[in-house]
Amino acid sequence: MRRRTHALGVCRQLLAEYAPDAKVFVADSNDLRIAKAFTARKLLPAAFVLKN
Numbered sequence: 001m002r003r004r005t006h007a008l009g010v011c012r013q014l015l016a017e018y019a020p021d022a023k024v025f026v027a028d029s030n031d032l033r034i035a036k037a038f039t040a041r042k043l044l045p046a047a048f049v050l051k052n
């Protein structure tokens with residue numbers, strides 16, 4: 001069974017606010033050589049962001 005654990009909500013929110021284009025790598029818990037890359041924006045597409 002392959003499992004991937006994504007960043008938790010608070011971490012995603014901080015990334016979305018301060019580094020929306022940062023790459024986040026998610027590794028397979030059974031084989032750490034297998035990973036996928038996402039942007040913070042893709043992991044939390046409806047993030048709350050204050051507008052100035």
